[in-house]
Amino acid sequence: MRNTIILTIVLFVAVIGASIYYFSDLNGEKKEVLRPLTFLPKETFLITTFHNDATTDNIFKDFEIFEALVGKAELGQWKVWKDKLLRNTVLQPYVNDADVYVSFHPEKEKIVSLFTVPTAETIAPESLAALIKETAKTFKISEKDSLGARIYHFDKGVKDSIFHVVYHKNIFFASYSDSLIYKVIDNKQPKLNKREIDYFVENNSRNSPLSVYFVHEQIDGLSNKLLRKKPGSFLELFGNLGGQSAWNLNFKNDALILSGESETNKDLTNYLETFSHQNKTTQRLFNYFPENTASYLSFAISHPTRFNTDLQTMFQKRGEWEKLSASFNELARSKGISLDEDIRPIFGNEFALLEQSNQTMIGFIALSDSSELSKNIRKIASETGDSIFRFDQSNIPYALFGDPLKSFIRPYFVRIGNTIALANSQSLLQNLRQDWRRENLLINTIGFKNFEKIQGNEANITYFQRTRTSAAILNNILKPAFNTNYKNEDDFGYQDFYSWSAQISGNNGDFLSSIYAIYKSKNALGATPDWTYAFENRPITAPWVFEHSDTSQFILIQEQDHTIHGIHPTGKKLWSAVFHGRVVGEAQQLADRSIVLVTDRNQLYRFDTNGDGLPGFSLQLSAEPTYTPTVAELDGQKLILIPAGKKLLVHALDGKKVGNWDELTLGGKILFDVKVRNNFVYIGTDNGNFYRVDAKGNVVAEETISGSLFRSPIAVVEAENKSGAIVALDTTATLVTVNFNQNPIKQQIGTWGDRALISFDGERSQAVNRLIAIDEKKLFVTQLRDGNPIFEYTFTQSVNDRPQIFKNTTYGDLIGISSRENTLLYLFDEKGNVVDGFPIEAVPQFYFGKIDYNSGTYLLCVRRDKKLYAFKN
Structure with missing residues (x-):
């Protein structure tokens, strides 16, 4: 299947058009669209038009997509001509009220551009030469008369960079190709026809900064120009389709989005016409596609009866229906099974064709009724082993859904979820099923998640091509000259596009169409770090940010060999020290800026911002800590309360043990940390024992929730008389409120499993508003x-790390989720929206917020290369 390259080519040309924004700064309303287009040669691959206001340069100057597609060198030339010619004050009175057109045309082994700029008023011949000379003082100018017009050649002394300009019929035409200029002014050369021009004029939006126009019959010429092999099945959908498309640009910094309308010749011998009376609908089959998908075509039917009628009409017009119906009539006679009554009800209204990175093809058909499949499967197919079947009758997929599945004449198939997957090889289906079981899927990749956020899944037809997994295919199919540019990462940026895609939906006999190019912007979060910090071993804690002095902060993190690093906000090493054991829970900073933490080697540390231990530290604890210490004031004394299984270890800030806390007997293991409020300590245990303890370590109230298990942190909320009540969630998702003065209150709050991961968003504050469950x-x-x-929110893979809470950021209170299985980080705002720029590829866990007093917001995260990355948001 060679669809992989086809849309890339069309989009490639379209986006080059967009980059001409740099060539102009014209301002004015549309006065006459039709006339300039009548001079364009019939072989015009694409037309773009734009109009600008005073802010255009500011909007597009950092639009990296332009430079990535046009190339740095080419864009540099265009900028020179913009500044020296069109921006010249001498020409401004003539071009200020004009629309600018940029069109693309075939020429030998390249595609050349033509700039068309009508003037607001006629420039007299005697004035033109003086204007040209004044406009281009820094160039060597020569001129030539041809076909009744005078062509000016602007030469700045660089090879192959002579710019040819002619003023013809009150229009400037300019190009680096002189032969193209001759075609424009030669009346004997075939030109665009009136219907094509009229469609462009009707669909040219003045509210869009850029409009793009494409004549469908140019597809063959475009593919012949760029490809060294025959086009594939995607392009065949447009064979003899006729008509044209007009798109308008939606601006986005990390994506090119063109949306508009398409009309066709409405000839039902073409497969695409079977969708012209459908309406866009939800597509879901991409959830089944393997990670090594290079490209796919996915179809969704909104009106099955109309689709089946149009499909049959297509077969009849092609002269195929008689043969198809005869074969299925024979199936009905021999096996008593009908295509319409028995086979069609098995299948749903979605189907797809995908190409993998190794150029193998797999088809998918959604199931409508799995029981119907089970009931009839042995009437239409035979098992070949390993739960894989093969159709007994030829052309079943083709008869049901048409051209995209035509290559599967008698395919093997296997059920996966609510679909069947088709292939002409059993081994492909075995590999696919293994990918499905291992969740090795396209939807689990970070690029596809970002793609989904931009494109959405509402359409009748979606084409998707993924750059990385298509690399080998592109290399084989592009002609050498274009392949060289595609792989040139110094001058171009094609490798920085994650994907190219198109969506088509029926629209009362015509179509709505959109084109998307998702770009990995160097300015996007997670693309270009401000700095990195390398470790010898894998980091094992989240990065923490603490105060270092009155003027700066610093970052703390531990790696696998137990070395703790102090890092400056600029990424420079401040200090490092090997600690005895792995940090348990979190490190925390006291008012004097000292840091307190515990390790799994029974150690309590308190050290200053230079990494030096305070007197008396570190010290050996009598039991192994199980979670973060709580530092709080009881009876006027600052204490460190350390959970240690069934014990609570209590030390003063100088490290000395305090009171008789060792005598406190608990009925279970402490749940995470303990809470302190109004001079009382609140403790919860895993087997349902809850305590209120006074400042001396005496239990003053106790409650036992019999028959319940707890695996999550507790929270303390305000109860009657300003006393504290413990809130905890048991393993049956029952929220228990214990206020010690009355019977516990139980509320079923969810249907989560007993291994759900729970956080409260105010664990360290007095206000607890939300419960977060994974x-x-x-x-x-x-x-x-x-x-x-x-x-x-539903993730594509299971999450095994507890949610993180980031309080009081510029985005409000945020929830951080780390997906260990596919190394993705998510950040959700208070309304449940994924924060722009996320997900980000990194390992758990991370930090999001300021890293210095006056810094912007940063993401601190670790990737598989064992480096800490600082990305400015």
Whole structure:
């Protein structure tokens, strides 16, 4: 399947058109669109037009997509001509009210551009020469008369960079190709026809900064120009389609988006016409595609009856229906099974064709009724082993859905989820099923997640091409000259495009169409770090940011050999020291800027911002810590309260043990950290024992929740008489409120599994508003006071790390999620939206916020190369 390259080529040319923004700064309303287009040669691959206001340069000067597609050298030339010619004050009165057209045309082994600029008023012949001379003082100018016009040649002394300009019929035409200029002014050369021009004029939006126009019959010429092999099945959908498309640009910094309308000749011998009376609908089959997908074509039917009627009409017009119907009539006679009554109801309204990176093809068909498949499968197919079947009758997929599945004459198939996958080889299906079981899927890649956020999944037809996995295919199919540019990372940026795609939807006999090119911008979050910090071993804690002095902050992180690093906000090493054991829970900073933490080797540390231990530290603890210490004031004394299984270890800030806390007997293991409020300590245990303890370590209130298990942190909320009540969630998703003065209150708050990961968004503050739960692939955020859901989110793989909470950022209170399986980081705002720029590829866990007093917001994260990355948001 050679569809992989086809859309890339069309988009490639379209986006080159967009880059001409740099060539102009014209300002004015449309006065006459039709006339300039009548001079364009019939072989015009693409036309773009634009109009600018005073802010255009500021909008597009950092639009990296332009430079990536045009090339740095070419764009540099265009900027020179913009500044020296069109921006020249001498020409401004004539061109200020004009639209500018840029069109693209075939020439030998390249595609050349033509700039068309009509003037607001006629420039007299005697004035033109003086104007040209004044406009281009820095160039060597020569001229030539041909076909009744005078052509000016601007030469700046660089090879192959002579710019040819002619003023013909009150229009400037300019190009680096002199032969193209001759075609424009030669009346005997075939030109665009009136219908094509009229469609462009009708669909040229003045509210869009750029419009793009494409004549469908140019597809063959375009593919012949760029490809050294026959085009594939995607392009065949447009064979003899006729008509044209007009798109308008939607500006986005990291994506090119063109959307508009397409009309055709409405000839039902062409497969695409079977969708012209459909309406866009949700597509879901991409959830089944393997990670090594290079490209896919996915189809969704909104009106099955109309589709089946149009498909049959197509077969009849092609002269295929008689043979197809005869074969299925024979199937009905021999096996008593009907295509329409028995086979068609098995399948749903979605199907797809994908190409993998090794150029193998797999088809997918959604199931409508799995019971119908089970009931009839042995009437239409035979098992070949390993739960893989093969159709007994030829052309079933083709008869049901048409051209995209035509290559699967008698395919093997296997059920995967709510679909069947088709292939002409059993081994492909075995590999696919293994990918499915291992969740080695396209949707689990970071690039596809970013693609989904921009494009969406509402359409009748979606084409998608992924740059990285298509690399070998592109290399084989592009002609050498174009392949050289495609691979040239110094001058171009094609490798920085994640994907190219198109969506088409029926529209009352015509089509709505959109084109997307997703770009990995160097300015996007996670692309270009401000700095990196390399470790010898894998970091094992999140990065923490603490105060270092009155003027600066610093970053703290531990790596696998237990070395803790102090890092300056600029990424420079401040100090490092090997600690005895792995940090348990989190490090925290006291008012005097000293840092307190515990390790799994029974050590309590307190050290200053230079990494030096305070007197008396580190010290050996009597038991192994199980979570973060709580530093709080009890009876006027600052204490460090350390959870250690069934014990609570209490030390003063000088490290000395305090009171008789060792005698405190607990009925279970402490759940994470303990809470202190109003001179009382609140403790929860895994087997349902909850305590209120006074400042001396005496239990003053106790409650036991029999028959319940707890695996999550507790929170303390304000109860009656300003006393504290413990809130905890048991393993049945029952929220238990213990206020010690009355019977515990139980509320079923979810249906999560017993291994769900729970956080409260105010664990270290007095206000606890939300409960955050991760249950395998699902994120649930719930209002604590009433149990009402705030938002939910479904991940593509199970999440095994507890949610992180980032308080009081510029985005409000944020929830951080780390997906260890596919090394993705997510950040959600208070409404459940994924923060712009996320997900980001990195390992758990991370930091998001300021890294210095006056710094911007940064993402600190670690990647598989064992480096800490600082990305400025």
